[in-house]
Amino acid sequence: MENIIITDNHIHVDPINGEGPLEVAKKFRRAGGNVMIIPNKPTWTVGKSCSFKDAMELVIKYVNEINENTDVRAFAVVGAHPAELSRLIKEGIKLKKAEQMMKDAFKTAQMLITEGKAIGIGEIGRPHYEVSPEELQIHNNLILYAMELAADADCAIQLHTESAAEEQFLEFAEIADKAGLARYKVIKHFSGPLVNKEENHSLTPSLIATRDVVTKGLKKGNGFLMETDYLDMKSRPGAVLGPKTVPRRTNELLRNETMTEDDAYKIHVETVKKVYGIDID
Numbered sequence: 294m295e296n297i298i299i300t301d302n303h304i305h306v307d308p309i310n311g312e313g314p315l316e317v318a319k320k321f322r323r324a325g326g327n328v329m330i331i332p333n334k335p336t337w338t339v340g341k342s343c344s345f346k347d348a349m350e351l352v353i354k355y356v357n358e359i360n361e362n363t364d365v366r367a368f369a370v371v372g373a374h375p376a377e378l379s380r381l382i383k384e385g386i387k388l389k390k391a392e393q394m395m396k397d398a399f400k401t402a403q404m405l406i407t408e409g410k411a412i413g414i415g416e417i418g419r420p421h422y423e424v425s426p427e428e429l430q431i432h433n434n435l436i437l438y439a440m441e442l443a444a445d446a447d448c449a450i451q452l453h454t455e456s457a458a459e460e461q462f463l464e465f466a467e468i469a470d471k472a473g474l475a476r477y478k479v480i481k482h483f484s485g486p487l488v489n490k491e492e493n494h495s496l497t498p499s500l501i502a503t504r505d506v507v508t509k510g511l512k513k514g515n516g517f518l519m520e521t522d523y524l525d526m527k528s529r530p531g532a533v534l535g536p537k538t539v540p541r542r543t544n545e546l547l548r549n550e551t552m553t554e555d556d557a558y559k560i561h562v563e564t565v566k567k568v569y570g571i572d573i574d
C-alpha cells in the first residue's frame with residue numbers, strides 16, 4: 294500500500310495570504326501525497342496591479358519551487374476565474390470589453406500550456422452566485438471559447454460552476470461537443486458524487502474529498518478525481534478541506550476497505566494521466 298501514488302486534483306498555494314508552496318507541499322507529502330494539480334488564484338488575491346498573466350506566471354513559479362525543493366510533483370493549471378468577469382464589470386468596464394479581456398486571458402493560458410508550462414485551462418466557468426442575464430450570457434460564451442482553446446491545444450479544462458447536477462453536466466458536455474473537445478477532458482471541479490455516466494455525461498468529476506462524498510462516489514464506481522480545493526488563506530482556515538485531506542482520506546478508505554487498491558490507482562494515477570496527458574507513474 295505504501296507505493297500508491299496520491300493526487301490532489303485541485304489545491305491552491307498562496308505565499309501572500311497563506312503558507313505558500315513549500316509549506317503546503319511538505320504537509321501534503323508528510324500525509325502521503327505525491328502529485329498536486331495547482332490552479333492559479335484570482336488576480337485580487339495577489340494585489341491590485343496583478344494582471345491575468347502575472348497570476349498565471351506566479352502559479353507556474355510556485356509549481357517550479359515545489360518540483361525543485363520537495364518530492365511532490367506539481368503541475369499548474371492556468372486560467373481566469375469567473376469571478377474575475379464580475380470584478381471587471383463592477384469596476385465599470387463595459388460588457389463587451391470585459392468579455393474580450395477574459396478571452397485574452399484564456400489565450401494567454403493556452404499559450405502557457407503549448408509552451409509546456411501548464412497542463413490545463415482552469416479554473417474557468419460560471420459563478421456560484423446569481424448574476425444578471427447579460428453577464429450570464431458572457432460566462433456561457435466564455436465557457437465555449439475556453440473549450441475551443443482546450444480542443445485546439447488538446448488539453449484538459451477545469452470548470453468552476455454553480456453547484457452542478459446531472460442537468461448542468463449535460464449542458465457542459467454539449468458545449469464540449471460543440472467545441473470539439475473530448476468530454477472526459479472536461480473536469481468538473483468541486484463535484485458531488487456524480488460518478489455514473491448517466492449523471493456526469495462522460496465529463497470527469499473531481500470529487501471534494503469529504504468522507505461522505507467519496508464514499509458515495511465509490512458505491513457507483515471509480516471514474517473520478519479527488520480534490521480539497523484548499524485555498525491556503527490564513528483568514529479562512531476552515532473554508533475548505535486542509536492540504537492533508539486527500540492522502541488521509543484515501544488511506545482511511547483503503548484501510549476500511551471502502552476503496553480498493555485498483556480504485557486508488559484509477560483515481561490517483563490512471564485518470565490523471567488520461568485526462569491531462571501527463572506521466573506520473
Ligand SMILES: [Zn+2]
Pocket residue numbers: 303305332416522
Ligand atoms: Zn479553486
